[in-house]
Amino acid sequence: MENLFFTDNVHAAKKKVMSFLQKELEPIKNDINRANKIPIAILKKMGKEGLFGPLIPQKYRGTELGIIAHCMITEEISKINVAVSVSRTPCILMGYLLNKFSKEQQKEKYLKQVATGDKICSICVTEEMAGSNVADIKTTAEKKGNSYLLNGSKKFITNAGLSDYYFIWAISNQNVNPRGGMSVFLVEKDIPGLRIENPYNLMGINGIYNGNLELKNVEIPEENLIGMEGNGFNDLMDVFNIERLTLSSECNGIALAALEESKNYAKTRIQFNKPIASFQLIKLKIAEMATKLQAARLLTFSAAKLSEMKLNFTKEASMAKAYSSKTSLEIASEAVQIHGGNGYTDMYPVERYMRDAKFFMIGGGTTEIQNLIIAREELKK
């Protein structure tokens, strides 16, 4: 399957990435889960290794490997511990945003730091009353001389408390439709008026920082406006397509690991004097898991290919996200089933895969919203 999409460069990069992750991430993957904290050191090492830079030109310290390589890297990290990938995702997305929409001076100042993992990012859109409906955000940015004054709050923000750069979506013009009155601002940590809290624990993807932001008269220079004023909503829609492929790849990484664990277990677990892999009902599970995974990866890599070909891939990105998230949960659940009682304990990783997989039907746009997008695009025809 990979031969359909991977160039020699991507095959070579995969070997390098796998060997780096085996050395650096594999030994600590369970500690992350147990301690419920991703060590910042692993993110920094990944940054130095170039794992934050596939969508960033070499000129700005990226690797410029492209989106198919990015999906491959995301799968490889997620096979080992998807929470680490979820923490990397906002850095990838905000690197993409800076590269595509920011000014040269901003690229020099910020993008180079993001490309190498020297600065960690958060994408701050969701609010208490604006989840699926992102156009309903209430955070405001008011122009005052050469500054903007930001007021409002954000919810569920990944890397809250860990990030150096918070990219805040806010309404900069109250007099027009929010789709044309929204802008993006870069707010650096420790700025007066920014309060961050992490008041809850998550069902899965344990180890990530996630929390709420409050902005009270946060004053930032006008140079921290990213992209054109009023274009924040459009830029966000562009970023969302990349996010959907990233999250699909995270799901596929979980599913790859769940299938692998299931095959190993089924070949070694003896019942009725035979390995359970010899029973046809178990074989059916393995066959269906493998087929769903193949379909999910084909959807993801083919959408990534469209992106590399500079073609519209909005519908395909939503299809990949909706399908990969649904199937990774199904595959993880079957993995637990194949492991029997052991699967329901934390002695085996499959229970974690199942809890982790559920997140992806919610984060980055729910399955319902993906289906609305797919239907909208289909009905245009």
Ligand SMILES: Cc1cc2nc3c(=O)[nH]c(=O)nc-3n(C[C@H](O)[C@H](O)[C@H](O)COP(=O)(O)OP(=O)(O)OC[C@H]3O[C@@H](n4cnc5c(N)ncnc54)[C@H](O)[C@@H]3O)c2cc1C
């Ligand atoms: C762990 C985690 C990390 C996150 N990280 C970030 C982050 O870094 N940055 C960020 O900005 N946000 C982040 N989010 C927020 C995430 O994007 C939202 O939770 C998600 O978009 C859904 O919004 P909501 O929770 O308000 O649900 P709601 O929008 O309230 O939806 C509730 C239910 O109603 C359904 N629904 C809503 N509208 C419709 C409709 N029109 N038709 C049919 N069904 C509908 C939804 O599909 C869902 O099932 C994160 C969330 C989590 C849980």
